[in-house]
Amino acid sequence: MEGGRVKVHSLLSVVSSNPVEPGRVHKLSPLDQAMGHHTIHIVFYYGSNPFRDGPYPSDIDNLRVSLSKLLDEYPIVTGRLTRGPEGGWQVKCNDAGVRILQATVNTTMDEWLRSADASEERDLTVWEDMPEDPSFWSPFRIQINNFKCGGLAIGLSCTHMHADITSATMLIKSWAEVHSGQPLTHPPIFHLPPSPSSQRNSVPSSSASHTPTTPANIATVTMKFSSSVIENYLSQVQSQCPDATPFDVLVALFWPRIVRCQEPLFDSLKCSLSICVDSRSGGHPEVPFGYFGNALCLLVRYVDADKLLTGGLGQVCEHIHSHVAEVGADEHSKDGEGPVTVYSRRLTCINMEHMAGAENGAALMYAAAFRKGERPVHVSYRVGNVEGQGLIMVMPSAEGGLARTVTVVLPEEQIANICKDQAILELEPNMIMSGKR
Structure with a gap:
């Protein structure tokens, strides 16, 4: 250094x-x-x-x-x-x-x-x-x-x-x-009893033999969207997706724009998206927040390219929301192509909605106060050795409420396009940590 x-x-x-x-x-x-x-x-x-x-x-x-x-x-x-x-x-x-x-x-x-x-x-x-x-x-x-x-x-x-x-x-x-002398809100648990969701979360160990290949020209940008902006976006999709979450609308905003950046790479009529959902969310009470280990469910969503690129925000949002909801229906982490690699060649989205408003109105990461009343002003996340078409992470922001922080990991030229996309800029995001990984 x-x-x-x-x-x-x-x-x-x-x-x-x-x-x-x-x-x-x-x-x-x-x-x-x-x-x-x-x-x-x-x-x-x-x-x-x-x-x-x-x-x-x-x-x-x-x-x-x-x-x-x-x-x-x-x-x-x-x-x-x-x-x-x-x-x-x-x-x-x-x-x-x-x-x-x-x-x-x-x-x-x-x-x-x-x-x-x-x-x-x-x-x-x-x-x-x-x-x-x-x-x-x-x-x-x-x-x-x-x-x-x-x-x-x-x-x-x-x-x-x-x-x-x-x-x-x-x-x-x-x-x-x-x-700070407080009892642990979520004491760690290292083992879970066998359950349908634990079977869903299991990935064959053979998938661990795959060594990811990360492109050399990867870049990252982090954007913060205010609570009022997200509230307005949710109101726009209310008629088509009444139960939409901030994750749904933000992925519906970014996914089509990323696909357009990658369009020359596509030779299929369908676009795919990997969505990582945490089993500690409300639909799986057998996996508590204190569970220490990996509790991810991988969902793979296929959408006709025409519907994705020409459909409105509400239509794309409904596609995403309905698929995420399937995690509560005992869906398996398979997509018909053999063992799943969680951060795969597809564009991958990490859903962190389960951490929002989890404790006294504050997201879990912003509840980490070593001194009373002094919460983090910002929390940054990164997953190492991610391969393929890129990664989107949607997480709560320090502002609280519906505010969200989105971190996007893509090839440099695609990040440049995302950073100047007019529809995204109209939402007046606060951009931080932009540049090569």
């Missing part, structure tokens, strides 16, 4: 305050194993440093004490990956600890959010890919980034095998609760 604005100056390990019982092993599910080539990266931005207030004189001591207490509840986070008797990955819960990096950022947080691109934001979550022998390798890394203005960003990186986006978010939220 020579010459960059982020300077990492220390590395240490934090272990749980109480040792894990000897011999404890956590077997990763088939779906967990299918995520082996992907990583999760999250950045929580705070206006001030919550670790400066505490019983100890240094930030790092206050941080380590609360994190150690948290890790008592998450033994698989401190463990190390190893191969089980049948060759699959499992976690040996051995108190090896979590890597903590400390860094300084040579700018204010406001300036960073205005000027940093997606590639530079990666410096807030420095990651080391899994080596051939992971017995000494930490699958979880936390980076504490101090800004010149006194703000702080917590960067979390982990393997997708261990956790999905919701699980990783809940880890930081639980840490905030421990640090």
Whole structure:
């Protein structure tokens, strides 16, 4: 990172305050194993440093004490990956600890959010890919980034095998609760009883043998849409899709425009879209928010190209909404083409509506308050090693209500087209983190 604005100056390990019982092993599910080539990266931005207030004189001591207490509840986070008797990955819960990096950022947080691109934001979550022998390798890394203005960003990186986006978010939220002396709202659960949805979520382990190929010219843009804008869009589709969600209307806005950018690549009369829905949503009470692991359902939607490109917003919105609703009808994560790779060659959309308004009106990621009343001002998500036609992530915004943040990952030339699309610009999105990954 020579010459960059982020300077990492220390590395240490934090272990749980109480040792894990000897011999404890956590077997990763088939779906967990299918995520082996992907990583999760999250950045929580705070206006001030919550670790400066505490019983100890240094930030790092206050941080380590609360994190150690948290890790008592998450033994698989401190463990190390190893191969089980049948060759699959499992976690040996051995108190090896979590890597903590400390860094300084040579700018204010406001300036960073205005000027940093997606590639530079990666410096807030420095990651080391899994080596051939992971017995000494930490699958979880936390980076504490101090800004010149006194703000702080917590960067979390982990393997997708261990956790999905919701699980990783809940880890930081639980840490905030421990640090502020609050009980855990969603204590972690590592095993679920067999159920129809667990069968639906299972992906054959053979799909893990696929190594994703990520194009070199991938770029990212993040756009924030206000609550009033989303409310207006929902009113426009009310007659055709009365139960539409912000996810539905935003995907209906972006999908046809992305397809037009990719049109020369299409030799079919149908367009396909992969939609990732979390099983922790209301339709699956057997998968609670505290479940730590992967709980994604993959839905593949096919729409006639003519209907997609010439149909109105309401018609496309209804296509998307009706298909997402099918997850409640025990739909399997298959599309007739063999084992599914979750972040596949298709355009993929991640639905994070289940995290909106989940706690006292605040989305789960914005409820991670290490100090009372001081919630994150922004939360950024990234999935590593995504291949194919691109990725759209629709998530709640700090504004609350119907406001949403959309992160789009596409080839550079397509991102350029999306950023100047008149229909999108008319919604006056606040664009941040635009640029190469």
